[in-house]
Amino acid sequence: MVSAHAVTSAAAERGLGKCEGRAIIPRMKTLPLVLALATTALAAPPEPKFRAQDLDTKIQIGYGLAVADVDGDGKPDVLLADKKQFVWYRNPGKRDAAWDKFVLAENLTEHDNVCIAARDIDGDGKCEIAVGAEWNPGDTVNSGAVFYLIPPADRRQKWEAVKFPSVEPTTHRMKWVRLGEKEWGLVVAPLHGRGNKNGEGAPVKTLLYHPPKNLNDARGEWKSDVIEASSHMTHNFERLAFPGYENSESLVVAGKEGLAYTFLEDGKWKPKRCVVHAEYNPPLPGVGEVRIGWYMKDGKKEPFGAAVEPMHGNMLAVYHQNPDDPESKTPPRIVLTDKLTEGHALACGDVLGTGHDQIVVGWRGNAKQPQPVGIHLWTPLDDKGEKWRESVVDDGGMACEDLLLADLDGDGKLDIVAAGRATKNVKIYWNER
Numbered sequence: 001m002v003s004a005h006a007v008t009s010a011a012a013e014r015g016l017g018k019c020e021g022r023a024i025i026p027r028m029k030t031l032p033l034v035l036a037l038a039t040t041a042l043a044a045p046p047e048p049k050f051r052a053q054d055l056d057t058k059i060q061i062g063y064g065l066a067v068a069d070v071d072g073d074g075k076p077d078v079l080l081a082d083k084k085q086f087v088w089y090r091n092p093g094k095r096d097a098a099w100d101k102f103v104l105a106e107n108l109t110e111h112d113n114v115c116i117a118a119r120d121i122d123g124d125g126k127c128e129i130a131v132g133a134e135w136n137p138g139d140t141v142n143s144g145a146v147f148y149l150i151p152p153a154d155r156r157q158k159w160e161a162v163k164f165p166s167v168e169p170t171t172h173r174m175k176w177v178r179l180g181e182k183e184w185g186l187v188v189a190p191l192h193g194r195g196n197k198n199g200e201g202a203p204v205k206t207l208l209y210h211p212p213k214n215l216n217d218a219r220g221e222w223k224s225d226v227i228e229a230s231s232h233m234t235h236n237f238e239r240l241a242f243p244g245y246e247n248s249e250s251l252v253v254a255g256k257e258g259l260a261y262t263f264l265e266d267g268k269w270k271p272k273r274c275v276v277h278a279e280y281n282p283p284l285p286g287v288g289e290v291r292i293g294w295y296m297k298d299g300k301k302e303p304f305g306a307a308v309e310p311m312h313g314n315m316l317a318v319y320h321q322n323p324d325d326p327e328s329k330t331p332p333r334i335v336l337t338d339k340l341t342e343g344h345a346l347a348c349g350d351v352l353g354t355g356h357d358q359i360v361v362g363w364r365g366n367a368k369q370p371q372p373v374g375i376h377l378w379t380p381l382d383d384k385g386e387k388w389r390e391s392v393v394d395d396g397g398m399a400c401e402d403l404l405l406a407d408l409d410g411d412g413k414l415d416i417v418a419a420g421r422a423t424k425n426v427k428i429y430w431n432e433r
Helices: 004-014
Strands: 050-056 064-068 077-081 085-092 100-106 115-119 128-132 147-150 162-163 170-180 183-192 206-210 225-228 232-240 250-257 257-265 268-278 289-297 301-308 315-319 333-337 343-349 356-362 376-378 389-395 399-407 414-422 425-431
Touching: 050 289, 050 414, 064 289, 064 399, 064 414, 077 115, 077 257, 077 425, 100 128, 100 147, 128 170, 147 170, 170 232, 183 289, 206 389, 225 250, 225 257, 225 268, 250 289, 289 343, 289 356, 301 343, 315 343, 315 356, 333 356, 356 399, 376 399, 389 425
Parallel strands: 115 170, 232 289, 343 399
Antiparallel strands: 050 425, 064 077, 077 085, 085 100, 115 128, 128 147, 147 162, 170 183, 183 206, 206 225, 232 250, 250 257, 257 268, 289 301, 301 315, 315 333, 343 356, 356 376, 376 389, 399 414, 414 425
16 A cells, blocks of 8 residues: 555656546555554544534435535535435525425336435536436346436426436446546446346446536437446445545445455556455455545645445444555454444544544444434544544434535535434534534
C-alpha cells in the first residue's frame, strides 16, 4: 500500500496530470487503505449533538437514499428509493419546516425498486437521476432493471423512465462517477453474478454506463463496460478522489472476498484486489459496506477504510496501513464493535469539525432480533487509531437501511439523513455541535 501523499508526489515527479482531457492517477499496486494518524495525541474531540426531524413516517422499506439539488434552487434535496416509488423531498430552506414530497416514478417493474443515484453531471445546477428496480435476488438470470429518468419542465411532476436494454441481473447499487473534467458515467453493481448460486459460479460484473450526448434523448444509447469482476457477491461500493485528482474518481467494491479497488488510467480501468479476507488467520467473512474516510497528517489528507462485516453483518471494522508491508492484502484491522444487528448503512465524514473524519454506522435489525436498531457515531481518540469513542445518534428509532452525510441547511456542518426499514421512516439528524 502507498499513501495518498506518495501518490501525488510520485505523480508530480513523473509529470502525470491530464491525458486527452481526462484526469488520471498513477499506476497503483493496491488501494491505500491508510489510517495515517498524527504522531502527537489528539485533542479531546467534542461529543456529537443532534436533533431529529421526521421527513416521512409512512414509507414502505426505504431501500436507498441520495442527496442532490433536484429543482435548481441551490438547496440539497433528499431522494428515496422506496418499495414501489422513487420520491424526492424538497428542502424548504430552514429547519423544522415541512419537506414537501413528490413522486418521480412508480411501479416501473413487477418487483421492488432498490437503488437511486442523483448528481448534477451536466453543470446546470439540477441533478440527473438514475434508478434501479426489479429487485429479486433469488433470480440471478432475469432480474434487475436500470432506468434513466428524463425530467419534465416542472420537476415536481412525474419523470419519464427510460429503461436500459442491457443489464446484469440483481441490480443492487448505483452511483454517478466522475471520469474527467466534463465526463461522467453511471456505475451499477449487482449483488450476484449471472447464474451465480449462493455466491458461487460466475463473478459479479460491475458495469460503467456511458451517457449519450443528449441526456434527455429517450432513444439515446447507454453503452457499458465491465470495470470490476473479481467478486462473487457484492453489496456496496464507494467512490473516492485523491487530493489533486478530483476529476478522476476511483472505486472500492465491497464483497464476499473482501475489498477490490479499481481506478482509471490512460482510458482503461485497472482493477486490483486490495484486501483478501481468505488470507487472514482465521479467514474473515467478507464485507457488506465500505466507506473511505480521511485524516490529516502533516497537512496532507490520508485515507482509511471503514467496513461493515460480513454482509448484513454484526461488525464495524477499520483498516490500517501496515508500514512494514504496504503491499499486504491483509492490512491490520480493528473491530470497533460486534454488536450490530444487520449493519446496513455506513458513512465517513468530519461531523464534529475536528479535521479528521468520524464513522457513522446504522443497523436495521431483523425478524428474530428487531431491537436494538439505530445509528451510532465513532470518533478516533488516540494517535494510532486504536482507541475510538462510541456515541449514540439514535437508539431504537431508526431501523437503518441507508444513511448519508450532507450539509442540508448550509451552516457548514454535516447532518445525517437516514431511512428506516422496520421503522418505516425518513429522518434528518440536524448537527447541533
